[in-house]
Amino acid sequence: MSTMAVGGGLTRSASFYDSVIGKKAVMAITGFILFGFVLVHMAGNLQVFLPVHANGVHPLDEYGAKLRAMPPLLWGARIVLLVAVILHFVAAIQLSLLNKRQARPQRYVKLAPIVSTYASRTMIWGGLVIFFYVIYHLLHLTIGARFVNPTFEEGHVYQNLVSGLQNPVVAIFYMIANIVLAIHLYHGIWSMFQSLGIAHPRYTPILKRVSAVLAWVIGIGFCSVPLAVLTGFVKMTGGNL
Amino acid sequence: MKLVLNIWRQKNQNSRGGMVRYELDGVNEHMSFLEMLDVLNEQLTEKGEDPVTFEHDCREGICGCCGFMINGVAHGPHRGTTVCQLHMRHFRDGEELWLEPWRAAAFPVLKDLLVDRAAFDRIIAAGGFISVNTGSAQDANTIAVQKHCAELAMDAAACIGCGACVAACPNASASLFVGAKISHLALLPQGQPERSRRALNMVAQMQQEVFGSCTNIGECEAVCPKGVKLENIARMNREYIKAAWAYREEAAAGGGG
Numbered sequence: 001m002s003t004m005a006v007g008g009g010l011t012r013s014a015s016f017y018d019s020v021i022g023k024k025a026v027m028a029i030t031g032f033i034l035f036g037f038v039l040v041h042m043a044g045n046l047q048v049f050l051p052v053h054a055n056g057v058h059p060l061d062e063y064g065a066k067l068r069a070m071p072p073l074l075w076g077a078r079i080v081l082l083v084a085v086i087l088h089f090v091a092a093i094q095l096s097l098l099n100k101r102q103a104r105p106q107r108y109v110k111l112a113p114i115v116s117t118y119a120s121r122t123m124i125w126g127g128l129v130i131f132f133y134v135i136y137h138l139l140h141l142t143i144g145a146r147f148v149n150p151t152f153e154e155g156h157v158y159q160n161l162v163s164g165l166q167n168p169v170v171a172i173f174y175m176i177a178n179i180v181l182a183i184h185l186y187h188g189i190w191s192m193f194q195s196l197g198i199a200h201p202r203y204t205p206i207l208k209r210v211s212a213v214l215a216w217v218i219g220i221g222f223c224s225v226p227l228a229v230l231t232g233f234v235k236m237t238g239g240n241l
Numbered sequence: 242m243k244l245v246l247n248i249w250r251q252k253n254q255n256s257r258g259g260m261v262r263y264e265l266d267g268v269n270e271h272m273s274f275l276e277m278l279d280v281l282n283e284q285l286t287e288k289g290e291d292p293v294t295f296e297h298d299c300r301e302g303i304c305g306c307c308g309f310m311i312n313g314v315a316h317g318p319h320r321g322t323t324v325c326q327l328h329m330r331h332f333r334d335g336e337e338l339w340l341e342p343w344r345a346a347a348f349p350v351l352k353d354l355l356v357d358r359a360a361f362d363r364i365i366a367a368g369g370f371i372s373v374n375t376g377s378a379q380d381a382n383t384i385a386v387q388k389h390c391a392e393l394a395m396d397a398a399a400c401i402g403c404g405a406c407v408a409a410c411p412n413a414s415a416s417l418f419v420g421a422k423i424s425h426l427a428l429l430p431q432g433q434p435e436r437s438r439r440a441l442n443m444v445a446q447m448q449q450e451v452f453g454s455c456t457n458i459g460e461c462e463a464v465c466p467k468g469v470k471l472e473n474i475a476r477m478n479r480e481y482i483k484a485a486w487a488y489r490e491e492a493a494a495g496g497g498g
Binding site for chain 2: 012015016019020021022023024025095098099100102103104105106107108109110111112113114115116120121123187190191193194195196197198199200201204
């Protein structure tokens with residue numbers, strides 16, 4: 001008879017993660033955390049469309065200053081997100097190698113998908129694009145590394161955003177990456193419930209529709225910012241802190 | 242009707258194999274797909290060639306022996322059926338077809354379209370059973386089963402173990418099969434004593450056989466000849482997650498008094 005998951009908390013966590021279902025559960029929970037962050041982040045970004053305050057401070061700069069004024073919260077969130085990204089990434093790579101290399105070493109001469117969506121079949125590739133995009137995005141607008149964003153000025157969120165996205169190549173890259181993110185979430189949002197064992201013939205179809213709507217909202221919400229900068233709808237103002 | 246068949250020919254488990262093209266005339270639209278292959282094999286035998294090997298038994302769509310890919314779809318273009326119950330009227334005259342065996346590391350090709358599905362048997366042996374004393378069966382009506390549980394268990398038990406789910410899955414995952422087997426017994430009172438151990442052991446065996454993981458794509462459900470639902474995979478996940486954290490080995494210091 002095969003091995004069983006019996007033992008203390010640590011052994012249990014380890015053998016749970018060893019199983020494919022455990023890895024998927026980890027991906028679901030970390031995916032949920034990252035999805036929550038993406039929603040909040042989008043809401044934060046959309047403040048770019050708000051008018052400048054009477055004192056000349058842009059609401060986006062005010063928001064950024066408020067976040068930086070709470071280091072424990074900011075760094076707590078960053079650490080949680082970093083751990084979530086690492087777990088989500090590592091589990092995805094491990095499962096993908098099992099699925100693509102080990103489980104089917106010889107490919108079909110012909111294989112015709114019937115019901116699966118483009119989104120569901122490209123989760124790993126979309127995930128990798130998002131991963132590299134996030135690294136670039138952190139260097140570009142969070143850390144403001146000189147070699148990525150020479151015009152970056154610490155604390156000037158609105159100005160950095162506008163000047164960063166006025167480069168059409170950068171803006172288009174941002175939009176493509178966010179469309180990839182939306183496609184990833186189109187399958188990912190409902191999929192995390194299935195991975196955790198939450199499914200019901202009455203609610204799962206609704207859940208699928210909700211995740212499609214949320215994917216569109218996130219795609220449009222994030223793309224609207226680079227698009228607005230690119231078309232000149234959002235431009236440099238005196239809105240410096 | 243006339244058909245062009247590209248069939249995967251492979252001498253044995255260790256040889257490489259490849260597609261071989263055959264032209265077959267005189268196919269009757271009322272033939273089943275396997276009867277069509279019987280005709281081809283008769284012609285090949287008469288010519289002194291090696292006939293195409295494929296697995297089959299009942300030819301009524303209930304034993305789970307037959308199955309291969311037709312144009313990249315497990316059990317072919319007609320939904321909810323096995324290849325033995327797939328009739329030639331679903332194909333056009335002069336159509337070109339591609340026949341391939343199930344492909345998965347856990348299902349080695351033995352010859353042509355025949356694969357070894359013993360991995361499924363080992364998964365069943367790991368936990369797809371209940372322990373009862375034989376010879377003293379009680380009256381069936383003494384165990385009350387909720388109607389909807391009986392229905393769901395029956396739907397899961399419809400799985401014939403053909404392997405189409407594994408074949409259609411881009412990850413070669415056996416989740417629908419294992420999900421059906423775990424669900425079938427977890428839903429019934431008779432399956433309760435071994436419920437946690439069953440989930441843990443069957444999933445562990447599934448992994449040992451090197452089946453892939455589930456990415457909730459749904460191709461398995463689409464090709465299943467018995468209409469086994471994706472919901473069963475969610476139930477397997479639920480059963481496994483619960484068992485992995487809550488299961489306790491039987492305590493040695495029980496009883497007394």
